[in-house]
Amino acid sequence: MRDSSIRRRSRTASAPRPVRRRSRTVTAALSVVAFIGVAASAGCDAGPAGTAKGPSAEQRRAAAGPLWGRSPASIAAVGDSITRGFDACSVLVDCPEVSWATGTDSGVRSLAVRLLGPARAATHSWNHATTGARIAQLPEQMALAAKDRPELVTVMIGANDACRDSADIMTPVENFRALFEASMRQLRGAAPNAQVYVSSVPDLMRLWSTGRENALGKQIWKLGLCKSMLGDADDLGPAAVARRALVQERVVAYNEVLRDVCAKDRRCRYDGGAVFDYRFTGEQLSQWDWFHPGRDGQARLAEIAYRKVTAADPPA
Structure with a gap:
């Protein structure tokens, strides 16, 4: 009985620990962070010390809508x-x-x-x-x-x-x-x-x-x-x-x-x-x-x- 008990403890001690799975919440959060990082690098210029600047002047003008209105009022x-x-x-x-x-x-x-x-x-x-x-x-x-x-x-x-x-x-x-x-x-x-x-x-x-x-x-x-x-x-x-x-x-x-x-x-x-x-x-x-x-x-x-x-x- 003693020997078998020792063997059981030995096997338990040497078995690898189970891998913990990240929760779905953590995984989703990391995905969002990664997406934001990619979008920022694609759409904005990097400022001093790696900081991100806002949209360029051209992007702001484009977002404001067309410059030529086809139905002027005066x-x-x-x-x-x-x-x-x-x-x-x-x-x-x-x-x-x-x-x-x-x-x-x-x-x-x-x-x-x-x-x-x-x-x-x-x-x-x-x-x-x-x-x-x-x-x-x-x-x-x-x-x-x-x-x-x-x-x-x-x-x-x-x-x-x-x-x-x-x-x-x-x-x-x-x-x-x-x-x-x-x-x-x-x-x-x-x-x-x-x-x-x-x-x-x-x-x-x-x-x-x-x-x-x-x-x-x-x-x-x-x-x-x-x-x-x-x-x-x-x-x-x-x-x-x-x-x-x-x-x-x-x-x-x-x-x-x-x-x-x-x-x-x-x-x-x-x-x-x-x-x-x-x-x-x-x-x-x-x-x-x-x-x-x-x-x-x-x-x-x-x-x-x-x-x-x-x-x-x-x-x-």
Whole structure:
């Protein structure tokens, strides 16, 4: 009996201890800790001494939602005679009620009417464009627009910078760029969250080739309208051809500036050259000067703007 008892105690002493199992609660807690650690290392940068920083600025902006709203509730317009509706209703007179941007005319159905509805367009849109304006006047117009606290600002400028008495005095491209950048800074200083829709400068070469088919239009052009492009409309000699080509090159350069500067602002959308590329005919031109858009032309500009402003993605 004694020997067997000793043997039993020996076997008991030498047997390995049973492995204790972790409770489900402990295991789950460790899994959560591990998951949090992986997520933190993937989504945040490491700060000093290994501490984790919060989301990056880019992540915070993305979380705040899209920067381009497709249904702004108020609109301010800046630019030149096209946006004022000059010569669209009668000769040598502004007609802002048919403006493509902020007009109230039911036939044109401006961008404001399409976005806000007729009643709200009359009270929540403002037109600060001025006939004859060049890019040099744009900073002041932007300052006025900013005071309205609009959700969207439309810009159409540049035609008068190319339409001069001589191609030699067109606004230099570098000046055009500096002034457009200054205009955007002027707006951002007072209205940092306003969206900006920038129209391309119209195709002045097409304007010449289309308008010169009308005898009355050519007679009106002789009064001095956009002489750098439209002067001596029937002259097809080398000098005239070279002059028109120079003006067209300048318009293309202006549009490149508008595109480039706009691309640097996250709340700015350029039309992708849609207005420049539009194949307008004499039906879209003013019957008083064959230069400015008439009612039909204003309506086409409104259609283009509405399409670009409400698109899910900016033009390529």
